[in-house]
Amino acid sequence: MSTTLWIILWSAVLTYLTRVGGHLVLSRFLTVHPRVEAGLDAVPAAVLTTLVAPAAMTAGPLEWVALAVAALMSLRFGMLPLFLVAGGVLIVGRQVLG
């Protein structure tokens, strides 16, 4: 089997475990320790930030503008308009600037 296939299958198995595991494991405890809860709560934002920050550091002015537009859009709009507008800025910018 190819590496890609292994990645897909293991990701599927572990993802299913997160979806069923909370019910099977976490629900046996009456309370979740606030530190554990706070740590878990921070996981998505922390992981996703590590995929933005280094990419932003090495990017150029056009990419920075697109990210700034995305950040501003997020204050008022949902994911879809945010992505379409900020992505649009990037694509149009690339066409114009070459």
Added chain:
Amino acid sequence: MSAEAVPETTTASQFWSGARVGLPVVVASAPFAFLFGIIAVDNGFSVAEATLMSAAVFGGASQMVGLELFGHHIAPWLVVMSIFAVNFRHVLYSAALGRRISHWPALQQALGFFFLTDPQYAEAERKGEAGQRVGFAWYMGMALAIYVPWVIESGLGAFFGNLIPDPHSIGLDFLLPIYFLGLVMSFRKRANWLPVVAISAVASIIAINTVGSPWHVTIGAAAGVAFAAIFPPRGRVEIEP
């Protein structure tokens, strides 16, 4: 009409009422399903592999994270662990949903948990909190309404992604960071959000320049999570057994 027809009609109507709840999610997630497919083939996935990943993982943000890391030729187990980390939030949804569906047979529960996405959790929780029963037919109506288009659109995106001559000109290399920033911003109401993001950002930038990729993901995320655990907000969350 026999009396037996009544529950069937009810089941069908519950299924479709669930499907209606899923419809806005279908519209909102469609561009991301296409994007996933396009970026997947750009990173060396086949059309079948891209479709399979959407069908088997069924978690948009984690699939994108997987692609981003896969494209940077990072060790496979780290790609898998990063997908796992992004999906780990489901543990809390799962614990909360479990008590709403405890009246389902075990096999239905096992199937239901597979489809536990963010919107699925939110709508089931809302229905449960309103005092309504979260039924299997309703739940699966919503789940399949989201799942089937997600898989098909991913496959279509991958198919048409093969036809794009110059991925750079349409910004394909930088659309994911924009998408990830949007997700990061969507969590901004959470406790300690700003310090967590700031610490993860700084730590990941230092790590990528010292230890190198892919460890910036692990180190950056660990730094932010550690801060959140060391300085938790006041108040505790209780999960009923």
